[in-house]
Amino acid sequence: MAVIGVGVQQQFLCSSESKWSIPTTPCNPLTSSILIRPFKKIQFSVISCSSSSSSPPSQAAEAETQTAESSVNLGLQLFSKGRVKDALAQFETALTLNPNPVEAQAAFYNKACCHAYRGEGKKAADSLRTALREYNLKFGTILNDPDLASFRALPEFKELQEEARIGGEDIGNSFRRDLKLISEVQAPFRGVRRFFYVAFTAAAGISLFFTLPRLIRAIQGGDGAPDLLETAGNAAINIGGEYRTT
Known part of the structure; x- marks a missing residue:
């Protein structure tokens, strides 16, 4: 899966290490970012920057999943553990929580990877089509992601590829740009x-x-x-x- 991990915003501190430090001031929203790292499963740990320590763990976890960002990150964690059904639910939840364009792209793309893993070619194609048309997903990501290898063998991928080949402003330009790069590599x-x-x-x-x-x-x-x-x-x-x- 070309996993898209969403950086945690003001009230959360993210780290892949086992040690944590709690800042005295809220996290700077300008440093929040969305990382696109193809072909790597990204694990995120999240801790609240709030000084309150009396909230039960269940309430804290529930609060964390109330944003599109945290839902995408939780979905990535679940997918990396093989819990595809639960991961799919998190990506679908993220789409209901007013995501920004990059969060929406992450949710749709990773949702498609879950559908592909489950053999649901039509649903995977629909999610990818939305990510391509509305959220500027690069077609080359679909071509190169090993988690979509099974999807690329399905008729739904052939249809999506043909749409991209003859498409207009929506997904055609991205696909033709990738074809141009491939042809330049083959030219010598x-x-x-x-x-x-x-x-x-x-x-x-x-x-x-x-x-x-x-x-x-x-x-x-x-x-x-x-x-x-x-x-x-x-x-x-x-x-x-x-x-x-x-």
């Missing part, structure tokens, strides 16, 4: 292929040049004439080589 090898085509054509032509006189002699017969069937077979091979390489 086109000259190599052209060289081999020319070489094979020349070899077949030279061989045919020597085979035709032998074929004529075999047809005419007489002493020392080559075998007709063998010579005709060689000529057919050379003619076929000329045809395939042109």
Whole structure:
């Protein structure tokens, strides 16, 4: 899954380490960020910056899941543990909590990964289509994410790919940009292929040049004439080589 993890806002401090420090002032909202790290499962731990320590753990957990941001992060944790159904519920919850555009992109994309894991191709395609059209998801992310490998084998992906190929302003531009990058990577090898085509054509032509006189002699017969069937077979091979390489 090209996981999109959402950085915690003013009232939370996030850390992947086991040690925690509680700041005396609220977290700076300007430093909050959304990290897109393809192909890595990101685990987030969340602790309240509030000075109150009397809230029961269940109430604290409930409060944390009241934002789209924390729901996405919790969904990522659950997905990394193999709890796909619970992760899907968190991503769907995030979409009901007034997410900003980046949070919505994260929720839709990771929701699609859950659907793909469950073999729900149509739902995965619908989520990806929304992320592509409305939240600027790059089509290359879908092409390269190993968690979507099973989805890419489904007819729904072929339909989405075709939409992107012929699409207009919504998802077509992203897909065509990715195709351009792929073609630029493949371009240096086109000259190599052209060289081999020319070489094979020349070899077949030279061989045919020597085979035709032998074929004529075999047809005419007489002493020392080559075998007709063998010579005709060689000529057919050379003619076929000329045809395939042109």
